[in-house]
Structure formats: C-alpha cells, structure tokens
Amino acid sequence: MAQHTTVIKDTTVVTIDRDDTILYDAAVAIKDGRVASVGPSREIVARFPGAHAVDGSGKVVMPGFANIHTHFTLIIAKGIYEDLSPPHKPPFTSGLAPLPVPELSRDEMIAMVRLAALEAIRSGTTAALEDGSNVENYAQSIADTGLRLLLCEKAWDKAKGNIGDPGPFDVDAALGDECIARTEALHAKWHGACNGRITVGVSAWAPDMCSPDLLRKLRALQHKLDTVATIHLNQVWGEVSAVEKIRNRKPTEYLADIGFLNDRLICAHCRCMVREEERLLGEARTNVAFNACIAARRGLSPRVHDLQEFGCNIGMGSDNMAEDMVEVMRTGMFMERVRREDGRQPAPEQAMRWATVNGYRAMGIPDGGSLEAGKKADLIMIDFRRAHLVPRLRVVSTFVHQGQGRDVTDVMVDGAWLMREGKVLTMDEDATVAEAQRVSETAWGRLFAKRPDLKPIAGWQPMSAAAG
Numbered sequence: 109m110a111q112h113t114t115v116i117k118d119t120t121v122v123t124i125d126r127d128d129t130i131l132y133d134a135a136v137a138i139k140d141g142r143v144a145s146v147g148p149s150r151e152i153v154a155r156f157p158g159a160h161a162v163d164g165s166g167k168v169v170m171p172g173f174a175n176i177h178t179h180f181t182l183i184i185a186k187g188i189y190e191d192l193s194p195p196h197k198p199p200f201t202s203g204l205a206p207l208p209v210p211e212l213s214r215d216e217m218i219a220m221v222r223l224a225a226l227e228a229i230r231s232g233t234t235a236a237l238e239d240g241s242n243v244e245n246y247a248q249s250i251a252d253t254g255l256r257l258l259l260c261e262k263a264w265d266k267a268k269g270n271i272g273d274p275g276p277f278d279v280d281a282a283l284g285d286e287c288i289a290r291t292e293a294l295h296a297k298w299h300g301a302c303n304g305r306i307t308v309g310v311s312a313w314a315p316d317m318c319s320p321d322l323l324r325k326l327r328a329l330q331h332k333l334d335t336v337a338t339i340h341l342n343q344v345w346g347e348v349s350a351v352e353k354i355r356n357r358k359p360t361e362y363l364a365d366i367g368f369l370n371d372r373l374i375c376a377h378c379r380c381m382v383r384e385e386e387r388l389l390g391e392a393r394t395n396v397a398f399n400a401c402i403a404a405r406r407g408l409s410p411r412v413h414d415l416q417e418f419g420c421n422i423g424m425g426s427d428n429m430a431e432d433m434v435e436v437m438r439t440g441m442f443m444e445r446v447r448r449e450d451g452r453q454p455a456p457e458q459a460m461r462w463a464t465v466n467g468y469r470a471m472g473i474p475d476g477g478s479l480e481a482g483k484k485a486d487l488i489m490i491d492f493r494r495a496h497l498v499p500r501l502r503v504v505s506t507f508v509h510q511g512q513g514r515d516v517t518d519v520m521v522d523g524a525w526l527m528r529e530g531k532v533l534t535m536d537e538d539a540t541v542a543e544a545q546r547v548s549e550t551a552w553g554r555l556f557a558k559r560p561d562l563k564p565i566a567g568w569q570p571m572s573a574a575a576g
C-alpha cells in the first residue's frame with residue numbers, strides 16, 4: 109500500500125463512472141490504496157501539496173481490467189490448444205482437446221503462472237479470478253506479483269472423464285470431499301490476505317463433472333464462507349449432451365433445480381444454451397464471464413446482448429492460453445456485432461464496462477473498477493503518443509478498436525505500482541520469460557517421450573525428449 113499521496117497530473121481520465129465521464133486536463137490523487145480525488149489537474153495539484161507527482165501528459169488513465177475467468181497454468185498450452193477444439197456435433201469426445209496438458213511439478217507450475225501473471229500485468233489487468241487445481245502450490249507466487257486475485261479451487265466428483273464426456277457418471281465422493289477440503293484450507297489461509305488484495309471463492313468445475321450432492325455442498329460452502337462462486341456453464345455442446353443424458357435436463361436447468369444460481373455466481377462461457385436457460389440466469393442475476401477470444405477460437409458465441417437483457421451482469425475473461433484483456437475486449441465487441449449483424453452495438457463504451465467495472469462487481473469488489481473518489485486505486489496508464497492511437501479524439505473508441513496490450517505503460521493495484529513507464533517492478537521479466545520457455549519445452553518433451561501414442565500437431569518445433 110502506498111505510504112504517500114500520488115498525483116497523476118496533466119492527463120486524460122476515463123472514469124467509467126455511471127455516466128462514462130471522461131475528464132481532460134485532469135488529475136487523479138491516490139492515497140492509502142484508494143482514489144482520493146479526481147478532477148481538474150490544477151485544482152487537484154493544489155489540494156495535495158507535497159504529493160508525489162507523476163506526469164500523465166500524452167497518456168490516458170483508466171481503471172485496470174478485471175479478468176473474471178482464467179487458468180494461469182494453462183498458459184503452457186499456448187499455440188497448441190487454440191486449434192484443438194472438440195467437435196460441436198455428435199459423436200462427442202471427452203475433454204476440450206485431444207492432447208492432455210503435461211503434468212507439472214510444483215516449480216514448473218510456478219514458472220508458468222508467473223509468466224501468465226507477467227502477461228496479465230503487461231496488458232493492463234489489475235484483478236483476476238484464477239480457477240485452478242492445487243492453487244495453494246502457487247498462490248504465494250502470484251500474490252507476490254501484486255495483482256488483485258480471487259483464487260478458486262476447482263471441485264468435481266465425476267470419477268473418470270472430462271467435460272463433454274459421453275460416458276456414464278460414476279461418483280467419487282472422496283474426490284469431491286478432497287476438493288472441498290482444499291477450498292476450505294485455501295480460504296482459511298488466503299481470504300483477506302495482503303490487506304484484502306487476495307480473496308478466495310468456491311469453484312464447481314462444470315455441470316457434467318459434478319453430482320447434485322456435490323453442487324449442494326458447494327452452494328452451502330459458498331454461503332458459509334460468504335463468498336463468490338464460479339462454474340463453467342454451457343461451454344461446449346458435448347457438455348450439454350452429457351447433462352441431458354444423465355440429468356434429463358439442460359445444464360442451467362440442472363443448476364437452477366439445485367439452487368446453485370445466485371447473484372454471486374460467475375458462470376463462465378454460457379454459449380451453448382437455449383432461451384429458457386438465458387432467462388433462468390438473468391432471473392437469478394448471475395454474472396456471466398464472456399470469454400470472447402476462446403469463444404471465437406472455438407467458433408461458438410454466447411448471446412451476450414440477450415443475457416444482459418434478461419438481467420445478467422456481463423464481465424470478461426481470457427480463459428486459457430492468454431491473459432491479454434485488451435484483445436479479449438475488442439474480440440468481444442467484434443463478435444457481438446457480427447452475431448447481431450449490427451455495426452454500432454455494442455458500443456466501445458459498453459465493451460469497456462464489461463472488461464472493467466462489471467468484472468470487479470462480479471468478483472465481489474463493488475468499490476473497484478472505476479476511477480471515483482473512495483474507489484480502490486487499481487488503474488492503468490496508456491500511452492496514446494503512438495501511430496495507431498493518433499488522432500486521439502475519442503479515446504475510449506480509439507483504444508477499444510485500435511489499442512494493443514503493449515500500449516499499457518503503467519499499472520497500479522491498491523495504490524502500488526506493479527509497472528512503471530514500461531518496466532514491470534514486481535518481477536524479473538527476462539528471467540520469467542526464459543524460465544517459462546524452458547519449462548514448456550521440457551514438460552511437453554517429457555509427455556511425448558512417455559506417451560509415444562501421442563503426436564505433436566502440425567507446425568510444432570523439433571523437440572528434445574527431456575530426461576526425467
């Protein structure tokens with residue numbers, strides 16, 4: 109947390125307040141981890157004498173992005189899983205890719221999640237919901253990067269198989285209980301840690317991976333821990349088919365019957381669903397993670413406008429293989445325009461709200477995601493003195509349509525700088541990148557050496573089979 113007051117002056121501030129106010133010749137004062145004031149530059153500078161001044165000229169200050177659905181360890185499948193989606197029509201196959209992810213040691217996991225956190229910070233993410241397995245193995249490593257985190261330990265009790273598995277559902281109650289125990293332990297250790305920067309939620313893997321009994325236990329646990337919950341929902345058609353076969357209803361109806369839907373639930377994807385399911389989600393005021401890039405890569409799209417009209421709060425996530433929320437935001441706007449055959453809606457201001465303030469709200473942080481007095485000082489600065497961002501006449505539209513992750517030069521969380529003038533302060537960038545590349549080559553090489561039945565897909569670089 110900042111020990112002194114910081115004033116970012118002579119800048120443009122995109123507040124994302126209720127009226128989408130943009131302030132020119134403006135300043136933001138930050139004190140004790142919160143926005144102390146936003147207003148005309150001269151006035152704010154006079155009000156906070158002795159503050160540490162940061163020159164914001166040529167830049168735009170805005171809230172950081174909330175990535176409400178990601179899996180940091182799956183960054184290891186980058187460049188591979190994007191092209192391996194399961195079939196959307198029968199016969200369905202088990203899992204989301206025909207290649208398994210290599211098993212990783214604890215140190216290897218840490219190398220990958222640090223790479224993911226680095227990519228997230230570089231592209232302007234300030235808050236992320238990490239949905240993973242054995243999160244405790246790397247919680248400290250990502251907490252150390254300074255990001256705001258909602259950590260969720262994935263729970264399931266289907267004995268064998270993966271999402272979209274057409275096979276029978278055999279319950280492994282002990283597996284479900286282990287997942288719950290891990291969630292409770294993670295919560296006891298991390299919820300509220302780092303001055304509240306880290307929180308812990310409850311995660312059910314997916315409707316076809318969880319028995320009714322486990323879903324009821326997880327709902328009770330969410331209530332007991334008084335926290336946010338998340339689930340992958342209507343992600344692929346194989347999942348819908350599996351749930352229909354075993355539960356005799358649609359995935360969202362299955363959750364509704366159990367009482368799992370609530371306004372502190374983040375449902376990731378919501379793509380392969382019927383109108384009635386969208387209505388159920390809206391009625392329960394659930395939050396939807398619109399994971400636009402992975403959706404586009406899979407050739408599937410949620411009906412975001414309809415979900416929103418039914419009453420859902422729309423946030424955004426990167427899901428697997430990437431952490432760049434600038435790309436997620438733009439892809440989401442493009443996808444919705446194509447789907448609706450509408451060249452004006454959604455507007456860039458709408459996409460910006462999905463990626464910032466709505467995401468914070470979904471993560472249970474109503475006092476974040478916008479730049480207003482009293483809100484958490486989670487913000488980014490974007491350098492607009494670049495060819496692709498000039499002319500700088502409508503900053504929100506220009507950035508959503510033309511911006512790139514690397515235009516983000518400064519990132520602040522809880523009033524502390526994670527990146528300043530293009531340099532990440534909380535990590536050794538070169539070492540993190542080199543280590544992640546080394547671990548990826550080793551881990552994939554090890555998998556193929558162990559499983560000669562698996563073959564690398566087209567375009568894979570030559571691999572040295574790793575020892576041990």
Ligand SMILES: [Zn+2]
Nearest residue numbers: 340376427428
């Ligand atoms: Zn996911």
